[in-house]
Amino acid sequence: MLSWGNFISQMFNGLVSGALLALIASGLTIIYGTLGVLNLAHGAMFMLGGYGGWIAYTYTGSYTVAVAAGTIFVLLVGVAMERGIIRHFYNRPPEDQLLVTFGLGIVFVEGVRLVFGSLIKMTPPPEIFRGITNLGFMVYPTYRIAALVIVVVALGALYLILYRTRIGMIVRAGIEDSTMVGSLGINVFKVFMLVFGIGAAAAGFAGIVNAPIVSIAPDVGDRYLVLTFVVVIIGGVGSFPGAVLGGLIAGQLLSLTSMIDPAYSEIVLFVAMTLVLMFRPRGLLGTAGRE
Amino acid sequence: MSLLEVSGLNSFYGDSHVLFDVDLHVGRNEVVALLGRNGAGKSTTLKSLMGVVRPRSGHVRLDGAEIAGQPAHEIARLGMQLVHEERRIFGSLNVEENIILAGLTAPNRWPLERIYTMFPRLKERRESRGTDLSGGEQQMLAVARALVRDPKIVLLDEPFEGLAPVIVQDLMRTCRELAQAGQTIVLVEQNIAAALSLSDRVYIINNGHIAHEATPAELREAPEILQRYLGV
Structure with a gap:
């Protein structure tokens, strides 16, 4: 049943899921932009963030500790993955990189399934964010509003890191031309490790913040991986603002189409991606292709 | 002792052998030009020195330290800089x-x-x-x-290419000031007149081999060498 209230509520849903997609896509896009490696294990990073946070919550009962633990855990997994495996694939063909990250994704998902089983795990929102809030024009689950604010703050933090710090300056330069960054005396391999860690942590952070909305299971990241790719392509590969714009567009398309017929929501998203590829192959905010 | 000493340098692009036993040296405060036709191996020589192209064999010593085979960031930290032909501005x-x-x-x-x-x-x-x-x-x-x-040393790869004459004059003046201030430079340039006017010594590279070494004055007096190797 279409109604004005329903429409506003769905737009809000779209905003929340769009912001979340923007954060996950930001991680994927800075990794691909800087390292040239398409990380098919990115969905698994999202899932690991959820599980890392859930374990911390189980032991401490604290949402804050859960978010911090989930994020740091995935940051460390990302760093270890880059140092141990991905680094050996920089000079190999893209199909090798795709296969190894795809394989790692399977290992992570099945490893978690082996240890924790396939049943869903619940991480409840903190006490103050439970229940619903009356916004005047509609009532809305409080945690979703909180999640939106948390994710927007995280995106803002990522923006500040990328655009207001020296590390961010190196990363932005590395996205354009990592060889030149090396010629200027900067060890690009350290930069790659850091970028991979930060990119993975962005997905992990999203995974634990999302856990009270959609309970986690080992394959929770699979759907997000596909959606995130679409977001990155719509926004422009390697572009942080593109990932944010793409995420917001994707969130609204998914949510508003679901209002009419959920079966078509992802189809509409792929149609949007196809249109972008046809008329602006670099993506909405993408720049020149990497070397 | 020279600031830069290169001996027996061989570089490849895939299976294609591009540099053959390149030997050259550059003294402190010296400006050395590397001239040659398109595809002779000038840019590859500079890239091999900087570590952007990894040489397959040979020695490169910068201020006594062996740098052949080191990653570009280490070579940069030891005091070498390459200004790429494509400029590669971020x-x-x-x-x-x-x-x-x-x-x-x-x-x-x-x-x-x-x-x-x-x-x-x-x-x-x-x-x-x-x-x-x-x-x-x-x-x-x-x-x-x-x-x-x-x-310690700057490698300039075709710095004047594609620029308006007035800009070229500006940049040449800058290069001259740098040289007078003691900056060591290796210059690759298609503009022969500019290269000869800036440099103290010239190497001519042909098909990946160092074919000739001379001063600019010697080359001006022997135009047949420029004709033979550079077609001018």
């Missing part, structure tokens, strides 16, 4: 960020003001993004990015 960073980034890991970096005194145009455009610069401004920025690291 378009998403502004002029000042490009310069700051270049100086981040330099042991003795130039203050920004020194760069801006040498290139006043860059000071005017300090907030402009790299993509918004003209070709001449990009080339100034590429040179500035190398100089800010206070390198």
Whole structure:
């Protein structure tokens, strides 16, 4: 049943899921932009963030500790993955990189399934964010509003890191031309490790913040991986603002189409991606292709 | 002892052998030009020195330290800088960020003001993004990015290519000032007159081999050598 209230509520849903997609896509896009490696294990990073946070919550009962633990855990997994495996694939063909990250994704998902089983795990929102809030024009689950604010703050933090710090300056330069960054005396391999860690942590952070909305299971990241790719392509590969714009567009398309017929929501998203590829192959905010 | 000593340097692109046992040396405070036809191996020589192309065999000693086979960032830290032919400015960073980034890991970096005194145009455009610069401004920025690291040796790959004559004159004046101040330079240039006027010594490279070594005065008196190897 279409109604004005329903429409506003769905737009809000779209905003929340769009912001979340923007954060996950930001991680994927800075990794691909800087390292040239398409990380098919990115969905698994999202899932690991959820599980890392859930374990911390189980032991401490604290949402804050859960978010911090989930994020740091995935940051460390990302760093270890880059140092141990991905680094050996920089000079190999893209199909090798795709296969190894795809394989790692399977290992992570099945490893978690082996240890924790396939049943869903619940991480409840903190006490103050439970229940619903009356916004005047509609009532809305409080945690979703909180999640939106948390994710927007995280995106803002990522923006500040990328655009207001020296590390961010190196990363932005590395996205354009990592060889030149090396010629200027900067060890690009350290930069790659850091970028991979930060990119993975962005997905992990999203995974634990999302856990009270959609309970986690080992394959929770699979759907997000596909959606995130679409977001990155719509926004422009390697572009942080593109990932944010793409995420917001994707969130609204998914949510508003679901209002009419959920079966078509992802189809509409792929149609949007196809249109972008046809008329602006670099993506909405993408720049020149990497070397 | 020379600042840079290269011996038996061999480089490949895939299976294609590009440099054959290249030997050359560059003294401290010297300006050396490397001339040759298109595809002779000039740029590959510079890239092999800088570690952007990894030489397959041979020795490169910079100030006594062996650098052949080292990654580019280590070679940069030991005091070498390459100004690429394509300039490779970071378009998403502004002029000042490009310069700051270049100086981040330099042991003795130039203050920004020194760069801006040498290139006043860059000071005017300090907030402009790299993509918004003209070709001449990009080339100034590429040179500035190398100089800010206070390198022992600068490799310039076709710095005057595609620039308006008035900009070329400006850049040549800058190069001359640098040389007079004692900066060691290796210059690859298609503009033979410019190269001869700037350099103390010249190597001619042909099909990946060092074919001839002379001073600019000797080459001016022996135009048949320039004719034979460079077609001018």
